[in-house]
Amino acid sequence: MAEITIKYLAEKLNLAPSTVSRALNDSHEISSGTKEKVMALAKELNFQPNPYARSLREQKSKTIGVIIPERINNFFSQVIDGMEAVTKAHGYHLLVYNSNEDIEQEKTILSLLVGGRVDAIVMSISGQNQKGEHLKVLKNRAIPIVFFDRIPYDFPTTKLITNDYQAGYEGTVHLINKGCKKIIFLVLSKEVSIGKERMRGYLDALKSHNLPFDESWIVACGHSEIENIAHLEKVFYKIDRPDGVLASVEKLALATYRALAKTNIKMPEQVRMVSFSNMKIADLLCPPLSTISQPAIEIGVECANLLMKRLTKKGQPDLEDKIVTIPSVFTERESSR
Amino acid sequence: MAEITIKYLAEKLNLAPSTVSRALNDSHEISSGTKEKVMALAKELNFQPNPYARSLREQKSKTIGVIIPERINNFFSQVIDGMEAVTKAHGYHLLVYNSNEDIEQEKTILSLLVGGRVDAIVMSISGQNQKGEHLKVLKNRAIPIVFFDRIPYDFPTTKLITNDYQAGYEGTVHLINKGCKKIIFLVLSKEVSIGKERMRGYLDALKSHNLPFDESWIVACGHSEIENIAHLEKVFYKIDRPDGVLASVEKLALATYRALAKTNIKMPEQVRMVSFSNMKIADLLCPPLSTISQPAIEIGVECANLLMKRLTKKGQPDLEDKIVTIPSVFTERESSR
DNA sequence: TTGTACGCGTTATCAT
DNA sequence: ATGATAACGCGTACAA
Numbered sequence: 001m002a003e004i005t006i007k008y009l010a011e012k013l014n015l016a017p018s019t020v021s022r023a024l025n026d027s028h029e030i031s032s033g034t035k036e037k038v039m040a041l042a043k044e045l046n047f048q049p050n051p052y053a054r055s056l057r058e059q060k061s062k063t064i065g066v067i068i069p070e071r072i073n074n075f076f077s078q079v080i081d082g083m084e085a086v087t088k089a090h091g092y093h094l095l096v097y098n099s100n101e102d103i104e105q106e107k108t109i110l111s112l113l114v115g116g117r118v119d120a121i122v123m124s125i126s127g128q129n130q131k132g133e134h135l136k137v138l139k140n141r142a143i144p145i146v147f148f149d150r151i152p153y154d155f156p157t158t159k160l161i162t163n164d165y166q167a168g169y170e171g172t173v174h175l176i177n178k179g180c181k182k183i184i185f186l187v188l189s190k191e192v193s194i195g196k197e198r199m200r201g202y203l204d205a206l207k208s209h210n211l212p213f214d215e216s217w218i219v220a221c222g223h224s225e226i227e228n229i230a231h232l233e234k235v236f237y238k239i240d241r242p243d244g245v246l247a248s249v250e251k252l253a254l255a256t257y258r259a260l261a262k263t264n265i266k267m268p269e270q271v272r273m274v275s276f277s278n279m280k281i282a283d284l285l286c287p288p289l290s291t292i293s294q295p296a297i298e299i300g301v302e303c304a305n306l307l308m309k310r311l312t313k314k315g316q317p318d319l320e321d322k323i324v325t326i327p328s329v330f331t332e333r334e335s336s337r
Numbered sequence: 338m339a340e341i342t343i344k345y346l347a348e349k350l351n352l353a354p355s356t357v358s359r360a361l362n363d364s365h366e367i368s369s370g371t372k373e374k375v376m377a378l379a380k381e382l383n384f385q386p387n388p389y390a391r392s393l394r395e396q397k398s399k400t401i402g403v404i405i406p407e408r409i410n411n412f413f414s415q416v417i418d419g420m421e422a423v424t425k426a427h428g429y430h431l432l433v434y435n436s437n438e439d440i441e442q443e444k445t446i447l448s449l450l451v452g453g454r455v456d457a458i459v460m461s462i463s464g465q466n467q468k469g470e471h472l473k474v475l476k477n478r479a480i481p482i483v484f485f486d487r488i489p490y491d492f493p494t495t496k497l498i499t500n501d502y503q504a505g506y507e508g509t510v511h512l513i514n515k516g517c518k519k520i521i522f523l524v525l526s527k528e529v530s531i532g533k534e535r536m537r538g539y540l541d542a543l544k545s546h547n548l549p550f551d552e553s554w555i556v557a558c559g560h561s562e563i564e565n566i567a568h569l570e571k572v573f574y575k576i577d578r579p580d581g582v583l584a585s586v587e588k589l590a591l592a593t594y595r596a597l598a599k600t601n602i603k604m605p606e607q608v609r610m611v612s613f614s615n616m617k618i619a620d621l622l623c624p625p626l627s628t629i630s631q632p633a634i635e636i637g638v639e640c641a642n643l644l645m646k647r648l649t650k651k652g653q654p655d656l657e658d659k660i661v662t663i664p665s666v667f668t669e670r671e672s673s674r
Numbered sequence: 675t676t677g678t679a680c681g682c683g684t685t686a687t688c689a690t
Numbered sequence: 691a692t693g694a695t696a697a698c699g700c701g702t703a704c705a706a
Binding site: 029031 | 693697698700
């Protein structure tokens, strides 16, 4: 690890460590002469204060823990990019963990983090279960936490989501306007908050347009791509097959493309699709995919801003228990034309 | 930050802090009775040792710094996933930074890291300049570092890459076998190591098949998507336009799709393409893209293994100055059929 | 088997 | 304006 310390600089300069420390922190009670000398040597030797000694002393780590359910996903990458842009400016670091959609891993990661390793946490919880019981490790700790996208129901803190209900509603209406009568809804897990909200929008859209609805139109998928494709294939082989698809998650839209490729069903002629997705290349698919995309970078920026305000300013209150909604963007493409 | 400390546990149990410390570390010089008592209370209160106190004491952070030039990129996400899988098992944490393809940012991040914040670094350097002069902050430090994919030339340590030369050669031969006579090579920057190697393979393939070559067939692009598309459009508007494309980076293949969409040129009928890419949905593009994909997870795992061995075992020598090559995988699809 | 004392590198408090 | 000292929480050498 490090070699050059304040003590070392102090010896070299015949000063006390405390003086060097103050000089480095530009204290006003140090003569400009010594300040310059100290700064010069520090720069020459490329001195970096030991972050852990400092953390121990100041009781803060200048580090934010980020927990996401999946790393190979543009949405989460963009969110983290957004966060990093603002935390970097405040001298904060990002410890990033992938929970792999696994509650047990989330629990393990959380217990690792509450020991003081991070000053705050940003998290999108796994799709397995949204009850948030596994979050109770946090209950008695004072550590600020912000949830985004996939949020727990009963955890009192600030959460950031997109207007999932409205987007689900409008996506469905779009399909209805294109003539779809039997629109299915693809969801990863009925437990997940965003799935539920998007589904609510979907259901309300059907109802307000007096379309029939059958319980079987809600297609619950899993995390296995192969099983999802097989499952969807069956859905499309039914005599009374759907003519519209609203996918609540990008990977299910992709599974639909692959399932359709195994049939003779044409998109958009025989079935139209709209999907929640942050893919950059939706326009390059066959056919180009109509998307509802989330302002991911903005979400990341907003999460970080909330935390930076809470952490760097004095006398800040705890994070409010509220849900902040950021609008998503609908883009019509061939898949639903 | 944390509240429950060893001292606190010691008071509760009427023991000395050192005893508690030893019990928690399962020292053999502690009676099983006290051990159990200590463990029980620690578990009950969900005690987590303060990582920074420990780091300060032990002079190691159990943290690896990861620097990538781009976060919204499957390849890098996969590499990090691979790394995390092994570091997690060793109790190590990952501090991830995006240099945004910017040398200055790389420099800043590096100087942040050498202060002892991390025990080792894994890095893929930005495309701006591969000379690696900005890496000299590391020279006098003993910190182990591993480079992957985009590596510097003259930095003595272990580097991991894929068989870029061979893959470039074979991709080109594939296009030649399909009948292409005028194959252009798209590269982000002629400075980048991987670009150079892939280009070398491309050039050698042309030569060994006695195909003509023109300097203008090497198309150097930039980081601006819009400019790249405009540039490529011009390339395809030439009378003597290319009938084959080897893209050394995924984003340039995508730019090619978009450029072609603005013309009437058909792929693969009039121009065929092969690209280096780790996209999961290459099969869903119009037309599906022939890819040379890198074993990203394996690369991450390998990087981490190297470092874990170096860091967790005693008396390990410094990282060898060598280049490890892992083969990439070619998949033929419609774009080059 | 357990307790005491010290130091990791930093900064804040109290002296000078 | 500068120096001495203590403390953050942990682990270990030494003492008992």
